[in-house]
Amino acid sequence: MVDVAKPGERIPIASDHAGFELKERLRLALAEMGYEVEDIGTHSTAxxxxxxxxHPLAQEVSEGQAARxxxxxxxxxxxxxxxxxxxxVRAAVAWNPDVAALARKHNDANVLVLPARFVSDEDALAILQAWLTTPFEGGRHQGRVAKIERDESEADASGSTT
Structure with missing residues (x-):
């Protein structure tokens, strides 16, 4: 696997109360890997x-303030x-490293979403590592990813509004 991790890169991270404890572990792991971590919250299990x-995290990625x-x-x-x-934004829910790697390889996922109630700390770290280090393959997948984004003129031409 090609290492595409970019230590020094700013990565925002956020959770609700159910993901708070795992977010804290991943926040520390990202910092230990050399990433600049922006903790958007939450800051407790309340x-x-x-x-x-x-919303704030997705907006940052959408506007290019953060790559992922x-x-x-x-x-x-x-x-x-x-x-x-x-x-x-291409947010992918990943529950194992293989899903995380495929989300990067085939879909250029730029937001990793973890199901905190269903993954162990060890698995979450492995998922995060796979997502951070797997490059987008491009090629045949590039056109498919491009089809995800549609502007209003494309929607009008197809007869669909969504």
């Missing part, structure tokens, strides 16, 4: 609403729903 944390980011919630689903509403 009940919170996942969109409050997914990490989100965590209980299942990963809520965070992924929010993040994938932003242009240019």
């Amino acid at each position: 009940s919170t609403d996942y969109p409050d944390y997914a 980011g990490v989100l965590l919630c209980g299942t990963g689903l809520g965070m992924s729903y929010v993040a994938n509403r932003y242009p240019g």
Whole structure:
């Protein structure tokens, strides 16, 4: 596997209450790997609403302020729903390293979403490492990824609005 990790790169990370404890472990691991970590929150296990944390992270990635980011919630689903509403964001829920690697290789996933209630700390670190170090293959996958983004004129031409 080609190492595409970029120590010094700023990576925002965010979670709701269900992902807080794992977020803290991954935040420290990212810092130990040499990344500049931006902790968007939450900052405790007190009940919170996942969109409050997914929106700011996804906006940063969408606007190019960060190349990629990490989100965590209980299942990963809520965070992924929010993040994938932003242009240019490809948030992938990954529950093992193989899924994380394929999300990078084939889909150029720029937001990793972890289901904190369903992965161990050890597995989460392995998933994060696979996602950080796997490059996008491009080639035949480039055109497929390009089809994810649609502007209004494309939507009008197809007869669909979404």
